[in-house]
Amino acid sequence: MMRDGDGKANILLVDDIPANLLALRSILETLDQNLVEASSGEEALRHLLHDDFAVILLDVSLPGMDGYEAARLIRGRKRCRRTPIIFVTAYETPSERMIQAYSQGGVDFLVKPIVPAILRSKVAVFVELFQKTEQVKRQQEQLFTQQREMMRAGHLAVAGQLAAGVAHEVRNPLATIKVLVEGALRVKNPAPLSREELTVIHGEIARLERIVQDYLDFARPPALNRSLGDLREVVDQAAALLQANARRQGVHLVADYPEQPVWATVDHDQLRAVLVNLLLNAVEAMPRGGHLSITLAEKEQEIELNVTDTGSGFPPDILKRLFTPFVSGKPTGTGLGLCISRRIVEYHGGRIAAQNRAEGGAIVAITLPVLQND
Numbered sequence: 001m002m003r004d005g006d007g008k009a010n011i012l013l014v015d016d017i018p019a020n021l022l023a024l025r026s027i028l029e030t031l032d033q034n035l036v037e038a039s040s041g042e043e044a045l046r047h048l049l050h051d052d053f054a055v056i057l058l059d060v061s062l063p064g065m066d067g068y069e070a071a072r073l074i075r076g077r078k079r080c081r082r083t084p085i086i087f088v089t090a091y092e093t094p095s096e097r098m099i100q101a102y103s104q105g106g107v108d109f110l111v112k113p114i115v116p117a118i119l120r121s122k123v124a125v126f127v128e129l130f131q132k133t134e135q136v137k138r139q140q141e142q143l144f145t146q147q148r149e150m151m152r153a154g155h156l157a158v159a160g161q162l163a164a165g166v167a168h169e170v171r172n173p174l175a176t177i178k179v180l181v182e183g184a185l186r187v188k189n190p191a192p193l194s195r196e197e198l199t200v201i202h203g204e205i206a207r208l209e210r211i212v213q214d215y216l217d218f219a220r221p222p223a224l225n226r227s228l229g230d231l232r233e234v235v236d237q238a239a240a241l242l243q244a245n246a247r248r249q250g251v252h253l254v255a256d257y258p259e260q261p262v263w264a265t266v267d268h269d270q271l272r273a274v275l276v277n278l279l280l281n282a283v284e285a286m287p288r289g290g291h292l293s294i295t296l297a298e299k300e301q302e303i304e305l306n307v308t309d310t311g312s313g314f315p316p317d318i319l320k321r322l323f324t325p326f327v328s329g330k331p332t333g334t335g336l337g338l339c340i341s342r343r344i345v346e347y348h349g350g351r352i353a354a355q356n357r358a359e360g361g362a363i364v365a366i367t368l369p370v371l372q373n374d
């Protein structure tokens with residue numbers, strides 16, 4: 001990452017001779033970036049543990065671990081796999097090791113004596129590339145956060161409508177029951193309620209139950225806007241939306257689907273929302289990283305979509321009440337993601353099931369019919 005949010009990129013200068021470091025520094029100073037110095041391969045590796053660098057300038061002939069060996073170790077680290085390296089060498093003729101280093105990619109060579117303008121322009125290119133990449137990453141994260149907020153807001157809006165609806169419809173039967181019971185209580189020695197009155201009360205209680213049940217089932221079906229399309233695209237889009245978030249958390253997210261298109265007549269936006277919900281749950285269940293896969297396969301007359309993770313698994317008390325509105329194991333969760341997902345899947349004529357995997361983590365499986373009858 002860039003340091004202290006000052007927008008400057010880190011550049012690592014590695015040379016055992018202080019005068020050389022000084023020379024590099026004076027050439028690169030005008031770029032106005034963070035210049036970090038290391039006098040050995042080991043020291044360079046230590047810096048790379050904590051910080052990301054736009055480019056590394058690496059003297060080939062370091063004592064002890066030489067530049068090539070240092071580069072090999074640098075490349076071996078996940079964090080630095082793509083960090084560009086500029087080797088600084090005194091020899092013009094390419095050696096075997098130089099060619100080997102080239103073949104690993106992401107490297108460049110500068111032969112001493114260094115021409116300041118060339119060094120500066122090479123480094124400037126890498127700095128720009130780094131800053132662009134960082135900018136894209138930030139934008140992706142922003143986009144993701146916005147989408148997450150919109151989704152949560154959407155859930156809360158649904159919850160709000162539900163609550164208002166329940167409150168409104170519950171009021172009438174409650175008023176009837178109240179009038180009858182209050183009437184019976186008003187006389188000194190309360191006369192038992194007549195059979196007729198009890199029947200009314202009973203009927204109203206049944207109505208209340210129905211109202212609550214209807215709302216719990218999300219009785220109002222979502223309007224589906226179906227169209228024929230390739231489900232692989234839906235999977236790709238959902239995975240792409242989550243990718244930055246997953247990466248930030250060390251979650252390795254892979255999408256797996258057939259080479260041929262998987263055609264289905266579905267509401268692509270709503271199905272994508274379902275997949276985003278499931279992927280998001282999985283990422284949130286893996287705060288310390290892990291593997292997350294989304295697979296799409298066609299089996300006989302059905303399409304199977306599985307989201308599998310290596311996270312914490314469903315907490316047992318949650319698993320028992322999964323797909324129930326407002327059941328959440330998270331401090332900030334609305335507990336609506338899974339029920340909304342189920343509603344959308346079922347409205348497509350499909351099924352959704354969730355369970356913990358024996359080897360750890362959770363799996364949510366969606367089955368959709370291939371032939372849609374509308």
Ligand SMILES: Nc1ncnc2c1ncn2[C@@H]1O[C@H](COP(=O)(O)OP(=O)(O)OP(=O)(O)O)[C@@H](O)[C@H]1O
Nearest residue numbers: 281282285313314328329330333334335336337338
């Ligand atoms: N992949 C998973 N691994 C472990 N637990 C999970 C997973 N998916 C869901 N859960 C558990 O199930 C609960 C319900 O999930 P659901 O998506 O319905 O709600 P939520 O994620 O809490 O909130 P939101 O409405 O914002 O999605 C979660 O709070 C979490 O405890």
Ligand SMILES: [Mg+2]
Nearest residue numbers: 277281337338
């Ligand atoms: Mg959720």
